[in-house]
Amino acid sequence: MKLLNEALSKIQPVDPALLAQAQAKLDNKTKPIGSLGRLEEFARRYAAISGTLEPSTWKKVIFTFAADHGVVAEGVSAFPKEVTVQMVHNFLAGGAGVNVLANHVRAEVLVVDIGVDHDFGDTPGLIGRKIARGTRNLAQGPAMTREEAIAALEVGIELANGCKKEGIAMAGTGEMGIGNTTPSSAIVAAFTGRSVADLTHRGTGINDSALNNKVRVIEQALAVNRPDPADPIDVLAKVGGLEIAGIAGLVLGCAANRIPVVVDGFISTAGALVASELHPAVKEYLFAAHQSVEIGHAVMLERLGADPILDLKMRLGEGTGAALAMGLIEAGVKILKEMATFEEAGVAEGEY
Ligand SMILES: Cc1cc2ncn([C@H]3O[C@H](COP(=O)(O)O)[C@@H](O)[C@H]3O)c2cc1C
Numbered sequence: 216m217k218l219l220n221e222a223l224s225k226i227q228p229v230d231p232a233l234l235a236q237a238q239a240k241l242d243n244k245t246k247p248i249g250s251l252g253r254l255e256e257f258a259r260r261y262a263a264i265s266g267t268l269e270p271s272t273w274k275k276v277i278f279t280f281a282a283d284h285g286v287v288a289e290g291v292s293a294f295p296k297e298v299t300v301q302m303v304h305n306f307l308a309g310g311a312g313v314n315v316l317a318n319h320v321r322a323e324v325l326v327v328d329i330g331v332d333h334d335f336g337d338t339p340g341l342i343g344r345k346i347a348r349g350t351r352n353l354a355q356g357p358a359m360t361r362e363e364a365i366a367a368l369e370v371g372i373e374l375a376n377g378c379k380k381e382g383i384a385m386a387g388t389g390e391m392g393i394g395n396t397t398p399s400s401a402i403v404a405a406f407t408g409r410s411v412a413d414l415t416h417r418g419t420g421i422n423d424s425a426l427n428n429k430v431r432v433i434e435q436a437l438a439v440n441r442p443d444p445a446d447p448i449d450v451l452a453k454v455g456g457l458e459i460a461g462i463a464g465l466v467l468g469c470a471a472n473r474i475p476v477v478v479d480g481f482i483s484t485a486g487a488l489v490a491s492e493l494h495p496a497v498k499e500y501l502f503a504a505h506q507s508v509e510i511g512h513a514v515m516l517e518r519l520g521a522d523p524i525l526d527l528k529m530r531l532g533e534g535t536g537a538a539l540a541m542g543l544i545e546a547g548v549k550i551l552k553e554m555a556t557f558e559e560a561g562v563a564e565g566e567y
């Protein structure tokens with residue numbers, strides 16, 4: 216609880232003066248005012264979050280949190296549970312989608328076992344922070360105890376604190392956990408009170424009858440557990456997941472350390488939602504990487520007040536969208552840092 220309370224007490228709204236300073240600097244660059252569109256927003260927000268107009272490093276890291284889900288026993292995914300472990304090995308071998316896209320933007324992928332139902336021993340490259348061997352079946356009772364949820368949140372906070380020490384410029388979220396779109400839909404349903412059918416989609420690609428069953432399972436989970444939307448840790452513990460908790464902690468920890476955090480798709484946004492329900496100023500520190508195909512994602516983004524950077528019809532997770540968006544945020548910040556001003560380039564200014 217100590218790490219969580221410390222992080223919550225450190226989070227402050229970003230300084231609007233920094234936003235204005237960054238925009239003034241952008242407005243002196245050799246271009247019509249505002250002509251670089253959202254790249255200017257990324258630069259402005261990055262500067263205000265991190266407190267610097269000229270970052271000296273571009274070190275980027277994506278945390279891919281892996282965990283299993285007891286609710287898989289209810290037939291909510293198109294894939295078997297074993298795929299979680301198999302994909303962890305794929306990440307470590309560098310062969311997964313997130314590895315390819317992270318390499319493309321020169322980001323590092325760090326894989327965190329926060330709750331996989333497998334003993335990895337001391338597998339090289341894997342960050343072992345296992346809180347439990349998966350969650351319990353949330354359709355029958357709480358997925359986690361409150362203590363487990365807090366411990367998993369604190370894993371994410373600790374990793375964010377480590378980023379601060381390492382001088383990381385930007386962190387990204389990612390996840391792997393067969394079944395994890397189910398707790399993600401349950402979380403957004405618990406916070407918003409919207410109907411489960413409007414928030415639940417096909418995840419890995421389930422058919423119509425499996426989708427109907429998934430809706431029923433989530434409705435049952437909410438009825439059995441009665442998560443309290445005013446108590447985000449209660450929601451997380453009862454109908455969440457260990458990787459979702461790790462992501463929520465990472466997002467909180469990044470906000471506490473003034474590190475811009477790029478939130479991936481549906482499952483990652485469920486984690487960010489938990490973080491923002493714990494502290495509303497968290498919203499100011501995150502970038503929503505992309506609009507996921509999952510139908511509940513737009514509702515999550517709306518509650519976060521976040522405008523997704525990309526819409527590429529993606530629905531993979533792992534941190535794939537975060538990787539791509541990081542490249543664009545970095546491009547915006549490079550405009551702020553590297554582009555010539557009218558004065559430097561001897562270009563005449565316009566009159567508006
Ligand atoms: C091979 C494979 C790689 C993945 N990488 C991410 N996911 C994504 O799909 C899962 C969520 O969907 P559901 O709730 O339907 O199980 C998560 O593991 C998520 O990261 C994958 C899924 C599969 C099958």
Ligand SMILES: O=C(O)c1cccnc1
Nearest residue numbers: 418480481507530531532
């Ligand atoms: O949007 C995502 O991140 C997503 C959607 C479906 C399955 N896995 C991930």
